[in-house]
Amino acid sequence: MxxxxxxxxxxxxxxxxxxxxxxxxxxxxxxxxxxxxxxxxxxxxxxxxxxxxxxxxxxxxxxxxxxxxxxxxxxxxxxxxxxxxxPGLLLKPRPDISANDFAQTGVEIYGSPLLSTWFDRDLSLAGRMTGLDSQGQLVSHLVDIQRPVLMIPSLAIHLDRNLERSAGPDRQKHLTPIFSQNSTHDEHSFYQWLLTETAEETKSIPLESILNTSLFCYDPQPPALFGAHDEFISGxxxxxxxxxxxxxxxxxxxxxxxxxxxxxxxxxxxxxxxxxxxxxxxxxxxxxxxxxxxxxxxxxxxxxxxxxxxxxxxxxxxxxxxxxxxxxxxxxxxxxxxxxxxxxxxxxxxxxxxxxxxxxxxxxxxxxxxxxxxxxxxxxxxxxxxxxxxxxxxxxxxxxxxxxxxxxxxxxxxxxxxxxxxxxxxxxxxxxxxxx
Ligand SMILES: [Zn+2]
Incomplete structure (x- = not known):
């Protein structure tokens, strides 16, 4: 080949x-x-x-x-x-967080990701959601949002003291992605949004309520060849x-x-x-x-x-x-x-x-x-x-x-x-x- x-x-x-x-x-x-x-x-x-x-x-x-x-x-x-x-970031069972007019989504650390690389990247979500269909049956669907919906912005260098940065991010406080703005997003519940966003993937058996999810953040930037002579692959x-x-x-x-x-x-x-x-x-x-x-x-x-x-x-x-x-x-x-x-x-x-x-x-x-x-x-x-x-x-x-x-x-x-x-x-x- x-x-x-x-x-x-x-x-x-x-x-x-x-x-x-x-x-x-x-x-x-x-x-x-x-x-x-x-x-x-x-x-x-x-x-x-x-x-x-x-x-x-x-x-x-x-x-x-x-x-x-x-x-x-x-x-x-x-x-x-x-x-x-x-390794990566996995959404918590109750992901809704609100702070300073931002709607955010709580994440757990899965495995040992190089955390610094997850900042300032377009993040999407993919995984499995489980809920009830219109007949009350338990069903699971794989979903992949595909487009960027989350971001973990770094703190500007002007607002950071070197001491804090050198210690790496606080694993509980600094990793929560922003998801929306409360003032522009009436129904800022994450699950509400997820149901709307995944309607097409779950169309055959519409989920009426989500009971649980296993959703991973991921970077939707596609893999690529790079180097003067395409010697390398990044992905x-x-x-x-x-x-x-x-x-x-x-x-x-x-x-x-x-x-x-x-x-x-x-x-x-x-x-x-x-x-x-x-x-x-x-x-x-x-x-x-x-x-x-x-x-x-x-x-x-x-x-x-x-x-x-x-x-x-x-x-x-x-x-x-x-x-x-x-x-x-x-x-x-x-x-x-x-x-x-x-x-x-x-x-x-x-x-x-x-x-x-x-x-x-x-x-x-x-x-x-x-x-x-x-x-x-x-x-x-x-x-x-x-x-x-x-x-x-x-x-x-x-x-x-x-x-x-x-x-x-x-x-x-x-x-x-x-x-x-x-x-x-x-x-x-x-x-x-x-x-x-
Ligand atoms: Zn491995």
Whole structure:
């Protein structure tokens, strides 16, 4: 696949995936178009060899899988893992706030966003709203306002003392976006406005009253190429929707009949412990349905390999001292294998060797990352899934600058290089193995 085509598809994916729910829906659409059949956890399944399936949990986590022929149903699985959520600002259950003639909307901090980057940006809203329809039935809809409706203005430099600014924003007081002016907005109730604004999306079953929402602020500025020769990509939610897109695309394009599985979990940015997070029963429950016999399942998982995909820290030219001198991944120089002695990444010496062997087979360069000894290391869903399932796992990802900013940067070749490695992993004849 050409780099330009892949990046255009990535940009479209990012534009459509403005919340974890929308990311799951975008992937579900890709899978359906590629012939995957949707299954539901509250029903019994009758799985058939050589077929392709997917299942959603809470509309924000997804597992898709393809089955080999009837003689190979317990053969090794090629697994990919990503997360659908991104750090940001989530509307509080009672968002209406009023101050100095401004109508404002209260927000909670979701995960660890780089808060300074959320100021002075056009913000829109996307997520899920749940309410009652005209028959009194409970219904949920995904909504995306798409246009700018909120803003968190900075305090003018003339009104700020340096001491206050250097301490960063007050997380309770300084992050509340402005939404309207009371004097120009009679019905300044946020929910009233939301009902009017989303009438088109919820038209088929009109919501009479909203009972709850899960709405994330997001920056509607579309992703873009930049640089003298378009070397770079900037966009929101590259962590980790770049990986979601690459993994879903690679799975839909792998045509041969093999055992493969993709898991995209919600709530990674807040620790993964939830009904739909990587610490949940989701993957174990699905594997138990695919291979009901426990011993067969254990043998299969032991033979399998999980590649946990999440972005990696590229070296920043203004802050290269924040990287270990010998481990400074660069943009456009290949997927990054992430190592951590404290097991914050699931990569082991063996799984790293498997990835390097795969990369050689696909003629792709890789880079290695370890955190400096004097900085705390982030994590991914990799260690959790590896521990739960006993599956050999490697953590890799596209090199990225400004991780957790409202707008992150990666190299314009990085999505394609990651795709080529993953595609090779999914389609090669034999999964590389290591002696016991
Ligand atoms: Zn991530």
């Amino acid at each position: 050409l780099q330009t085509t892949l990046n255009q598809k990535l940009f479209e994916f990012l534009r459509q995936s403005t919340s974890p729910f929308h990311a799951a829906r975008t992937m579900a659409r890709m899978l359906r178009e590629a012939g995957f059949e949707q299954l539901f956890e509250d029903q019994r399944w009758s799985l058939q060899p050589e077929q392709r399936y997917f299942v959603l949990r809470d509309q924000a986590s997804l597992i898709a899988f393809t089955l080999a022929g009837p003689d190979s149903l317990t053969a090794a699985y090629r697994m990919l893992g990503t997360h659908t959520d991104s 929101a939610r590259l962590d980790n929707q770049l990986s979601c897109f690459v993994a879903a695309l690679a799975l839909t394009q792998a045509q041969t009949r093999q055992n493969r599985l993709l898991i995209c979990s919600n709530h990674e940015e807040v620790g993964s412990t939830s009904r739909s997070g990587a610490d949940s029963s989701f993957l174990q429950a699905i594997m138990a349905r695919i291979i009901p016999d426990q011993t067969d399942r254990q043998c299969c998982l032991n033979r399998s390999l999980l590649i946990s995909l999440d972005n990696a820290h590229a070296v920043h030219p203004n802050h290269s001292d924040r990287h270990d001198p010998s481990h400074q991944p660069q943009l456009n120089q290949g997927p990054v294998i992430k190592h951590n002695a404290g097991q914050r990444y699931a990569t082991s010496d063996l799984s790293a060797a498997l990835i390097k062997q795969l990369a050689r087979g696909a003629n792709i360069k890789t880079q290695d990352f370890v955190m400096r000894n004097d900085l705390a290391c982030g994590s991914t869903i990799g260690p959790r899934l590896s521990a739960q399932l006993g599956i050999r796992t490697a953590d890799i990802g596209a090199p990225t600058l400004a991780m957790h900013s409202i707008r992150e940067t990666t190299g314009s070749q990085d999505p394609l290089q990651l795709y080529q490695l993953i595609h090779h992993f999914l389609i090669r004849d034999q999964l590389p193995t290591i002696a016991h």
